Every structure is written in structure tokens, then in C-alpha cells.
Amino acid sequence: MSVAIQQQPQSMEVANVYARNSSNNDSDDATATDVVTVATKVDKTAEVFSPQLLQMYYSRFFPYSLMHSWLSYGNQDPTVFSRREFSFTLDVGGDEIYLRYQSFKGADDLQQAILNRRPAKIDIGAVFSHDPSQKNTLPESRFQPVQREFVLDVDLTDYDDVRQCGCSGAKICGKCWKFMNMAVKVMDEGMRQDFGFEHISWFYSGRRGVHAWVCDESARMLTDEGRSAVASYFEVDLGSDRNKEVKISHPLHPMLRRAHATLEPMFIESVLPEDGHGLLAKQELWEQLLDTLPEGAEVVSNKLKTELASKKGMAMSPAEKWEMIKMHIEAYVGHKAGQKKSAKRADAKLQDRVEIWPVEVVFRYTYPRLDINVSKKRNHLLKSPFCVHPKTGRVCVPIQHEKIEAFDPFAVPTLDQLMSELDNYERENGKDTDSEKEQREIPNWQKTSLKDYFVPFQKDFLEPMQKHFRRKERDASEEEAAVIGDF
DSSP states (O other): OOOOOOOOOOOHHHHHHHHHHGGGOOOOOOOOOSEEEEOOOOOOOOSSOOHHHHHHHHHHTOOHHHHHHHHHGGGSOTHHHHTEEEEEEEEETTEEEEEEEEOOSSHHHHHHHHHHHOOSEEEEEEEESSOGGGGGGSOTTTSOEEEOOEEEEEEGGGGTTTOOSSOOTTOOOHHHHHHHHHHHHHHHHHHHHHHOOOOEEEEEOSSSEEEEEEOOHHHHTOOHHHHHHHHHHTOOBOOOSSOOOOBOOSSOOHHHHHHHHHHHHHHHHHTSSTTTTOTTTSHHHHHHHHTTSOTTOHHHHHHHHHHHHSHHHHTSOHHHHHHHHHHHHHHHHHHHHTSOHHHHHHHHHHHHHHHHHHHHHHHHHHSOOBOHHHHHOTTOOEEOTTOBOTTTOBBOOEEOGGGGGGOOGGGSOBHHHHHHHHHHHHHHHTTOGGGHHHHHHSOGGGGSTTHHHHHHIIIIIIHHHHHHHHHHHHHHHHHHHHHHTOO
16 A cells, blocks of 8 residues: 655953953754655665675574564563564665564564565564554554653764764764764763663664664653653753754753763864864854854953964964863853942843853754654654665664774675675685584674674673563562462
8 A cells, every 4th residue: 555654754361351341341764654655766876785785684694583582671571572563664666665563473573574575674663552463453542552662863964063074964974973972972871870771772873873772661661751751851952053052051950061071071072173173273163153152242252262363372272272262251250250249130141141151062062962753752663773774785783882982883894795704704614514513503693793793782781681681570470479478
């Protein structure tokens, strides 16, 4: 059936300057139902991705067992997997066909369906009250999502207004990828410390972003309202194309204060210098930055422009320039704080806005830009981990959040690379006939660079989570035995 789709879419000297001047200055998600045909032609020119390479990947590398073990959550309830929605995007004659509400009893059924259909893209949705295949036979009130991981989606396209590296849209480089490092650090820390979530896995989207899957039971059972509340907790108004003003309350919320402590050193290292985004390495950019100081603080802006353009200022490193900017801000705010009460009342709002401005600048460039709509709804699809991005041919691999700065999106294996690695492995190890059976028992992904991503996912995320669920199940059994006296 073909239906319409709705896209979702220094010091005292500096302080005296302001005393002297005071008299003059007072982020690819499908949401269609059933089967949807979209008149968008698939790019056939890319050599990194082809139906043949994709079939090879699905038949030789896709970690069906890992996927099933993860989404079964300890196998306490088999319906947790069998009532999970999967969505397949198929390439049929150059058109994309979306198949929603697919479901499978186990890993073998999932594998067979993927091998038969060879989806160009796989998305994962919620666990429903009934088998998703029964959707059209049940009243809407009876067919409802009952659980789903809390997910986050961060995409570099949402940073286009602050990327000064020459990239925009789908294009990325090592310089702008660091924005993803910043997002992972802030969001992972916030979800663990402020909400107590433990079982969080991050994944590379395969092209230009990252996804987080929060798998704690408390996260999976969140209502849409609860998800919206968690997502909104992290939301910061970073302005718009028309109004660049960042809106942050003063004093800072503790979560934002912690985020700023994490982000400012990365801002100094990756945004300010010439080998970053050049914010304080190019006069044109730093003058544009100083023009964003609040109206009424022109004395600060003008003084800084003069000092930065001086011989001494031009010789400063970007980090030194930033410290000088903050020093002038502190001196200006300190002078205002020392004024008479009548003047202080008149200037209180301006004083707060100037004082918070350096924080707003850091957040404007580095604070995570979430696609919040992905997080709010249980029924929202998100690209499946372990699948392949059709534009890059790269696998959507897990990311170790504690080693995020070591993650290189350009080092993630492509389909043709995996085939070459497997051929090399078998050429080097296939000569020993005594180990032939042993070699067959090793998953093919372990014979390639995928092991560098899948093994940490298995050992550092999946196994501890499964251990947690087994312990929880054992504790519940012991508690029930104690109640009925069955020791």
C-alpha cells in the first residue's frame, strides 16, 4: 500500500578603565505508517555502498546475536523482543520503500528477514502492547507503545552556524567533529549524575552524528511526558538565525555550571585557535563576537577591540585573548557592583547579562544541540545500531563514551574494507586445517576491525547490563520466596 508521508520532519588597571567611562555608559527519521513510497532517487554512483556489498555485510558481519541479546534485556520476558517494531527502508527501482511495524520472534527470524529483504536502512521503534503485525487489526486504544529506550540524537548539521572550518550540511572534518565529543561528554555526564541512569550506549550514526540509547528500565518505561521532561531539562535556548542571543538564566543552574566547566576548556582548545574554528585567531571573527555583548556594554566591546588590535593584542594566543576578555568583563561587572544603590538597581539587569555573556559564548558554540523531538516520543524511530549508512558505507558502530576523544569517524570501517580485512584474515589463518572448525565458530566480525568496536560494547555495556538484570531477577525471586516461606 502506498500512502502519503509527512516528513518530520588586569586587574586594577582594567577596572579603572570602566570607572573612568562610567559616566558615559549607563539534527533522518521515518515516521510513516504501513508501507510508504517516496519519490526520492537513491544515489547509484557511490562505490562505498552497493546491494552486493550490503548483502555481504548482512550475511557475514551483522551481529544478530548481539542485537538480540541487547534488546531482550536478560530474556525475562520474550515479548520484549518479539513485540519490538523494526522498520526497513528498501531500495526498489531507485525509490525508497518504508516497511514499518515489522517484528520477529528471535535472532534467527530477524536474520532471515534482513537477508531476504536487504534493507538499505534499519530503524528501531518501541515495544508495543501487541505484536506490531497486528496493528491494523486492533483499535488504536489497544495498540500502544509500552516501553522504549530513551534516545538522544545529535547531528552536525545543527551546528552549521558556528562551524568555521569550511564544512556544512553533511560534510564533516576532524575540526567540527569535536562538537560531537563535547555533546557526548556533557550529555553522558548529565544523564548519569542528574538522573541516575547507568546503562547508556553511544553509537556513531555512520555519517555526521551520534545517538545515545539509555537502556535502564526506568528510562525504557518513561511516558512521553516523562521523556519530554528529561529532554527539556537539558535544553538551552541557543538563539535562532534571526536572533543570535543565547538565553541563560542568572545565576547558572548547577547542571549548566557543570556543563560549562566541561565545555570551556574544549572551547578554548578547539574553537578559538586558527587550527580550530579561528574565533579568536581572526580579527573579523573576534570583532563579530564582541558585537554580541549586550547593548549598554559598548565601553567593554570598544576597549577590547582596541586592545586586541594592538601590537600586544595581536601577539597574544587565542587562549590569552579569551582570558583578557573575561578579565575585562569581570572588571566591568565589579565596577558596576560597587556603584551606589540607585545606579546598581538601574544596571542590575545589564550587569547580569554582561556577567553571563562569556558563558553564553561558550554554550553558543559548544553546548549539545539535541534533536529533541526524537527523544520525546516512544513511537519515534531511530536508526538501528550496527547497520550501514548508505551514503558513506560506514557501519553504525558503538562508541566508548569514556574514550570519545579517541574516536575517529573516518577510521570506522566501510563495507569494502571489511571484505578486504576478512579476506586477509582467512588467507593468514586458513592454512591451519586443525583450526578450521575453531575459526568457523568465531564470528566474522571478530576477524576484522569491527571487533575494536563490538567487543567493548559487549564487555563494557552489554555484559554488565545483563548481570544487573540477572541480579535483579534473583533478588526478586528471593524476596518472593521469603514472603511465602519457600526457602
